[in-house]
Amino acid sequence: MIKVEAIIRQERFNDVKNALATAGFPGLTTYEVKGRGRQMGYTLTFRGKEQQIDLLPKMKIELVIKEEDLDKVIELIRQKAFTGNIGDGKIFTYRIDEVIRVRTGEKGENAL
């Protein structure tokens, strides 16, 4: 099993989330983060004082999937999260050893 961590624009989040459910990947966990990448932030002026904001709010989505679905999921996220501007986000993947469903105790892919 593989864990996919996608860090995307907040305003693209609903579309990504809905598309994943439609494509058969309901299971996910998500939270707000702040991030910095090539997009080094911007400058705000409060009361005449410039402030360098280098951390921008993003949405992080974590979903654990079967290895065979990896390409499909990545493609789907990319498509829905894409705007073409700097700051569109990144996807990281890594292998998971085990999954357990708390309610039933099921393990492995059955527990997804």
Place this chain on the structure above:
Amino acid sequence: MIKVEAIIRQERFNDVKNALATAGFPGLTTYEVKGRGRQMGYTLTFRGKEQQIDLLPKMKIELVIKEEDLDKVIELIRQKAFTGNIGDGKIFTYRIDEVIRVRTGEKGENAL
């Protein structure tokens, strides 16, 4: 070393946390997330308008432990997080390469 990520009900969190400490696993990191699983959420009505809420608030617990403690920890979390209803949560595990304690520079299991 193994990292255990448990996503559980918020109302079970205190019990899980206390039980872990009692069982000798004080070290953990935790934060609020929103998640979707088999439990596809529910419908709220605000001012006459139905709203589909598919992301429910959950608590995520991350703890890094020695491999030998894995079963014990998972059993303990399952026990305390269990209510028997959909939405009880999931546990993911994966291997960690290294741990470093910032204060001392200790590495590996000693740093846990």
Place this chain on the structure above:
Amino acid sequence: MIKVEAIIRQERFNDVKNALATAGFPGLTTYEVKGRGRQMGYTLTFRGKEQQIDLLPKMKIELVIKEEDLDKVIELIRQKAFTGNIGDGKIFTYRIDEVIRVRTGEKGENAL
């Protein structure tokens, strides 16, 4: 590629973040967590009632880097996050399989 997860004091966060950028590691994702370690928390008194606070607010930084930069990054974080008191935090590292930049579709180290 390696993912470094550092859990540090909130008040050290700006220094760590700035130092990473200066050293050539702009890319990172960060969020607030609560944690418990050796530092088992403290006791607060509200209206005469003592409350055991065992979870303390921390900052979590996640950054994915090339394997060769690992030591440098860890050293840098340790240096900037260090105060010498219990609660300075921990760093965890683990291997990442793949990185994809959403905007361009680039993969691997090029996408970092």
Place this chain on the structure above:
Amino acid sequence: MQIDSGDTAFVLLCAALVMIMTPGVGFFYGGLVRRKNVLAIMMQCFISLALVSVMWILWGYSFSFGPDKGGFIGGLSWLGLSGVGGAPNPDYSSTIPHLAYAIFQAMFAVITVALITGSFADRMKFGAFLIFILLWSTLVYDPLAHWVWGSGGWLKELGALDFAGGTVVHINAGMAALAASLIIGKRRGYGRDPMIPHNIPLVMLGTVLLWFGWFGFNAGSAITCGAISTTAFVVTNTAAATAALTWCCIDWIRKGTPSVIGACTGAVAGLVAITPAAGYVSPLSSIAIGIGAGIFCYLAVLFKVRRGFDDALDVWAVHGVGGMWGALATGIFANIAVNSAGSSGLLFGNPIQLGYQAVGVVAAAAYSFVVTFIILKVVDKVMGLRVATVDEAVGLDIAQHQEEAYS
């Protein structure tokens, strides 16, 4: 005519209470929208306070209350408040400075604009909004205020009663909101993405400031302080309370549980409905008016959802429909025994009053809807009403004001 210190103190302090209602609307609406749009709507309310206040001094008061032009609008002689000073004015305020009356009325002009913002929440361009205020307040609010309250206004002459603004403020704002929601269209993602109120304590704060300020709105509209202002005060509180309870009951029956937002919405509906009736009805009648407000506004909300127009924060359902019910209820429950300067309604032997009220309702609703529609169409053509799609997705706070509410 001598100035009475008690009456003056009362009206000035009531003006302060009405002033705080406008940011109150901002908090109420701000809590109801998503986190990314809270500043934008609070800003719209706050700027309504600033802009309409200045317009009122310069020309608004003169257009609304200045010497009558054919029953339709006031003249230009009080531009810049010239001639509006410390002495009483026999038409409007025989025991307090004319200027006190003018500033009390200013606050009504201010809040009416702010109420409308709920309809186009989350998607209106700030610049277009400013132009809209300028035009709308001048072309819609000022004439309507003149019809109903201005000396010589045609609805006043007809005998339509509107104690504190059911017609001028609430029907007016509600119908303008309806027009606005039709023209600007639905929020992006409406019906698909969740749009959950982001801060209900803020909604509560807004409600509380509204209820509090409404004492000034209704009791202050007596423009003196004695038996009439007292009655207005009591029925205001009673109708708000009753309508809140009514809304909770319906929620309980329909949804299985009452909600905070429901209770708050109900209270506002009750406050709206009692407004035109405040100085004319007894406490027991206000209970009936409150119950009606709860029921009719609740139904209006359901109707809106079914029809699918996106009056985002239910300005039409609560203020429009609540105001209509209140105006008609005034024609039913008014009792000359309560206020000898008013008249009686249907239940107290004067059915014709209900007719006058109906004329007022129809005239105000039609005028407001039509003229608002035209104004918005023009503004839309000239500069566009709606923000870019990406700005709507990102949220107006950052897109329009480069600020985030919380950090």
Place this chain on the structure above:
Amino acid sequence: MQIDSGDTAFVLLCAALVMIMTPGVGFFYGGLVRRKNVLAIMMQCFISLALVSVMWILWGYSFSFGPDKGGFIGGLSWLGLSGVGGAPNPDYSSTIPHLAYAIFQAMFAVITVALITGSFADRMKFGAFLIFILLWSTLVYDPLAHWVWGSGGWLKELGALDFAGGTVVHINAGMAALAASLIIGKRRGYGRDPMIPHNIPLVMLGTVLLWFGWFGFNAGSAITCGAISTTAFVVTNTAAATAALTWCCIDWIRKGTPSVIGACTGAVAGLVAITPAAGYVSPLSSIAIGIGAGIFCYLAVLFKVRRGFDDALDVWAVHGVGGMWGALATGIFANIAVNSAGSSGLLFGNPIQLGYQAVGVVAAAAYSFVVTFIILKVVDKVMGLRVATVDEAVGLDIAQHQEEAYS
């Protein structure tokens, strides 16, 4: 008897100030509870405002202030406020409309109920709460108000002084809270899980609205505006300030640092304690009363923690004990030179007054505790007072109102 516009303006606006105290209690309590329960307690306060307002019109005012029945309760002749109109009433309000007095008093009935909610925070069923209000306000508040303030009430006849409700409102709410906390039992996880105030700026907002509204509460209780209302205003501010400082000092000594919650709690304790004394004591005496309030209420909080009953937000310690201290302090510091319609206390040569005050304290405390206890036992038997365990764990906002405060 003629209506005085200044007095009427004062009392009406003070009624508005007292009105805002009830949601103020909601914010104060709401900030102190955990995030998952904030809406529930704000809702309880808000519904107290709605429900008791309507009850007051229908029967509450008549029971409390209607023509005396044996010194114990008012009669039925003013049901629905019949006969309570624009004319002054010689017994209660010789210079303002009787109706103004009635609505001013309504706000006292409202807030007393809201104060109690702090004791059973986080675990009371909303439905049971509504039944509780209905019974409690009718069977406990109304008689007690009659005893102390009603024309012919036995404590009033005895000569017990209670300027603005130390007995009727605060001792009463505090003892009811004590009874409630004993019957409903501790919050789940009490003493084990952390129960940290979730929003201290909200606590501050509540405190501020309370302090602000309390000027209306105490100064308005003069029912005229002149020297007595001025004194009441000044001592109210002074006692609040002094008690806040006192609480900070004790915190500093005991905990090493003063806290915002401590300062807020202290201020409320001072406001409570000065309430019965407000129109009778000098500014310097109010400093003494404020210091006493800080000390005694602080000790009461510690006592509660030691005894382990879970009066969750310290209604008993702050309102009960603060009210008792205030009532007794009135018997010590009252000075007929301040208010010729009052009498002097111990320090000014009239020790018997302290006795009258003690009788008032004991009678009110006993009556409130016992009758509240019975009411709650009955409600508990019939429908259960406490939510299900899982609902308590999930939080009342979602479990009872299907709403989340913040999102």
Place this chain on the structure above:
Amino acid sequence: MQIDSGDTAFVLLCAALVMIMTPGVGFFYGGLVRRKNVLAIMMQCFISLALVSVMWILWGYSFSFGPDKGGFIGGLSWLGLSGVGGAPNPDYSSTIPHLAYAIFQAMFAVITVALITGSFADRMKFGAFLIFILLWSTLVYDPLAHWVWGSGGWLKELGALDFAGGTVVHINAGMAALAASLIIGKRRGYGRDPMIPHNIPLVMLGTVLLWFGWFGFNAGSAITCGAISTTAFVVTNTAAATAALTWCCIDWIRKGTPSVIGACTGAVAGLVAITPAAGYVSPLSSIAIGIGAGIFCYLAVLFKVRRGFDDALDVWAVHGVGGMWGALATGIFANIAVNSAGSSGLLFGNPIQLGYQAVGVVAAAAYSFVVTFIILKVVDKVMGLRVATVDEAVGLDIAQHQEEAYS
């Protein structure tokens, strides 16, 4: 001299409005700072209310308004408010109780201290702050109030006009803030780490309470209720509105978009500037004053940023500069036709008035700056003004009060 119930009601309720401004400052400032410091600054404001209230009763009022000593300070005869009672005082309050005047003035002493806290936000020791209040209020505020408003005060004798405290409150607080920011030094990380307002709705709430309370501040300063208080009320609202719009325009030109914080800041600047002029100028003049306030205070903010001193929340730029502009503007726009008890300014044929105003500005600014500087230097030497570096990093809420605002 007889007590007028309307005037008394007005002044007491205005005192309540001014009271709520101080926590309003706390919310305004609290929203502007980072989340880790919000409680600390709200606490400073709240404790100002508590501590200065008590000091005022004990000695502050006597020092400020007591029988004149050489034009510089009041005498000791009114210590503990002895002799300040229910009767009017011919010098200050001929139609209301002397005590009402004293408590109205108390609120001015309170808020002036609270305003200063914005300058040393995020880094002042709480203990040192308390000592600072004690000294500053006694040595700076009390004399200055005497100069300007005390019977026999030298600036009053000279003929300098300050209707509601432009000099005494705003220039005074602004210059003290300047001195404080120079002595305490910049916030840790200033210019490097982001210091973003953490809760803009809270800023809005503070602004709203300020605007609302300012009606009491300015209109109440007439100490009677009639034409003058009405004028003051109207120009207060107008100047606030105009300055808010002006600030938005400048922001729009400079930054491409108006912001909520800008609108709020502008409104406060307008309120400050109209304060000294409130009872003396016409509504149209207040528009000019408001525009000036927006421009000059905006420029002052830019100047501060360029000079790099860290008056964290712009107390000097908004209150100091706004107050100076207002005081001078009074000398320009004052019109005896508006208030026969005042005098005319430059535009109405009396250029010398501008001179008097300038003397007042210079005297107040110099006195406040110098004495504040000395006081803070002494306190710094004795106990240190600034918290430890680690405490500043962790945040004052936890470090000084062991509390977190939100959880």
